[in-house]
Amino acid sequence: MSKFILHPSSLDITNGSNDDGTTPKLAAQTALLHADEFLNEVNDVAVPIHVSTTFRYPCDHTKLIAAKDLTNENTDAHVYSRLTAPSTTRMEAILSQYLNGYALVYASGLAAFHAALVHLNPKRLSIGDCYHGCHGVADIHSRITGMKQLPLDCPAEELQEGDVIHLETPLNPVGEASDISFYAEKAHSRGAILIVDSTFAPPPLQDPFLWGADVVMHSASKYIGGHSDMLGGVLVVKDLKRRWKMYEERVYLGGIMGSLEAWLGVRSARTLELRVLRQSENATKLVEWLSGDLGVGDSAVQKVVAKVRHASLQKDEFVEKQMTGGFGPVFAIEMKTEILAKMLPSHLELFAHATSLGGVESLIEWRAMSDTLVSPTLLRLSIGIENWEDLKNDLLQAFEKLAAARVEINGTN
Ligand SMILES: Cc1ncc(COP(=O)(O)O)c(C=O)c1O
Incomplete structure (x- = not known):
């Protein structure tokens, strides 16, 4: 050499x-x-x-x-x-x-x-x-x-x-x-x-x-x-x-x-550092809201979302010790059906439906678009630096529309 x-x-x-x-x-x-x-x-x-x-x-x-x-x-x-x-x-x-x-x-x-x-x-x-x-x-x-x-x-x-x-x-x-x-x-x-x-x-x-x-x-x-x-x-x-x-x-x-x-x-x-801290804080607040509403009987979240996945929801002792500066800005939601997962991105105003993560703008991806191994009900969210309540309201209005559409199609939730 x-x-x-x-x-x-x-x-x-x-x-x-x-x-x-x-x-x-x-x-x-x-x-x-x-x-x-x-x-x-x-x-x-x-x-x-x-x-x-x-x-x-x-x-x-x-x-x-x-x-x-x-x-x-x-x-x-x-x-x-x-x-x-x-x-x-x-x-x-x-x-x-x-x-x-x-x-x-x-x-x-x-x-x-x-x-x-x-x-x-x-x-x-x-x-x-x-x-x-x-x-x-x-x-x-x-x-x-x-x-x-x-x-x-x-x-x-x-x-x-x-x-x-x-x-x-x-x-x-x-x-x-x-x-x-x-x-x-x-x-x-x-x-x-x-x-x-x-x-x-x-x-x-x-x-x-x-x-x-x-x-x-x-x-x-x-x-x-x-x-x-x-x-x-x-x-x-x-x-x-x-x-x-x-x-x-x-x-x-x-x-x-x-x-x-x-x-x-x-x-x-x-x-x-500024970006990542803001993104982490935003994601953690959104996960807290989503997981809280999942347990509420007739919430729009509960009607369409089956599960939320993120390190902040893990109970293992090592997680907080290891992630000293906060949790990652990416989390996943599993929708109740594949069609709901496919429909959610196009009902959102502030999230681009695209692969990748880590950018200042929030993204959502029906993950089956790029990963052959994941469940077709899974959506990956990469949270950006926007105001987190605007992101929450955007998700909420989309969940409400999807929940209403489910009632129309199925006559039930
Ligand atoms: C965890 C992880 N590692 C590695 C890669 C590959 O990085 P790149 O797309 O820059 O080759 C990605 C891409 O999405 C990733 O998410």
């Missing part, structure tokens, strides 16, 4: 941190604004857009260093954007601070998961319910490498050193949480590695590293991007050597995030 040198600044996650690099000096919200400031090359306040794929070598011929002689100590220049570029470097500087490890950015969440499997190359992968695309990636990896797939609840004895447990929490599409420490202990008791897909609950909602995760993954297309306008993925690790190896592999796999997306990501990072 030929030598590729990383722009050293993108490694400097100790910038703004204590000397050991473990405890950020800046609070998380401040880091989102300022962790990349040391990378400023111009005096613009807004971050400039850089689109160049290639960067000029030094004019001074005495400063030219042949590739074979490059070290991380003797260069800090960008060379080619498949390696590093100004916006991806900024994104990594910010996310390394915010996600509490060494962050690498990828072209999508699935590109990140693929990179993790290529890097860890486990003989066995323990994987259960999770985003269907991750199963697709795992199947391709199994076909190429012979990796065996085990259920998430397989006995610990079936795992060996170097194997991987992949845990998604909170879980797509229902927003319910699993106990990260339980799976961390299980993995580590066998010398295996725990990946946590934390897409549904970025900080401040949860930090999987606190509960033993070895690799934290995010689809940056969701909350990190936050405006439904960029695709991206992130892997975060605590081990610097691993980070270097993964960086080198990304250079060859070519899965780095695009420069324009990284610029959008930096723009979005500034408001990440």
Whole structure:
């Protein structure tokens, strides 16, 4: 493998941190604004857009260093954007601070998961319910490498050193949480590695590293991007050597995030914490209202909704301990019939009927549109930053219309 040198600044996650690099000096919200400031090359306040794929070598011929002689100590220049570029470097500087490890950015969440499997190359992968695309990636990896797939609840004895447990929490599409420490202990008791897909609950909602995760993954297309306008993925690790190896592999796999997306990501990072806290609060209030009304004899909710699913409704002790900053902004409702589930989205004014999640605007999806494994009565709601009572009133008027239509069709509720 030929030598590729990383722009050293993108490694400097100790910038703004204590000397050991473990405890950020800046609070998380401040880091989102300022962790990349040391990378400023111009005096613009807004971050400039850089689109160049290639960067000029030094004019001074005495400063030219042949590739074979490059070290991380003797260069800090960008060379080619498949390696590093100004916006991806900024994104990594910010996310390394915010996600509490060494962050690498990828072209999508699935590109990140693929990179993790290529890097860890486990003989066995323990994987259960999770985003269907991750199963697709795992199947391709199994076909190429012979990796065996085990259920998430397989006995610990079936795992060996170097194997991987992949845990998604909170879980797509229902927003319910699993106990990260339980799976961390299980993995580590066998010398295996725990990946946590934390897409549904970025900080401040949860930090999987606190509960033993070895690799934290995010689809940056969701909350990190936050405006439904960029695709991206992130892997975060605590081990610097691993980070270097993964960086080198990304250079060859070519899965780095695009420069324009990284610029959008930096723009979005500034408001990440504010958005996520508001979205979490909105979702939790809506779930409280829905689950309360489910128990009320003749409420419109009770007439058409069968069940609400969300981490805030789980009784398990670990949930509140793990989700210190609040519950995820995604939850699911199961309607009483498939036709009600199909009809609800078109009766709503404020929710777009679309897949994906994490954007500032609320979305609803009849999940059977994109996931072949879910119940046809299930709707996934991704709550945005609107006023929560407007969202409640929108849902309520739609439930009332559907309940009235049921009476018309069936003559009964
Ligand atoms: C939990 C989770 N992980 C990973 C992904 C894949 O991310 P991307 O669409 O950015 O590839 C998604 C996408 O919906 C997801 O919901």
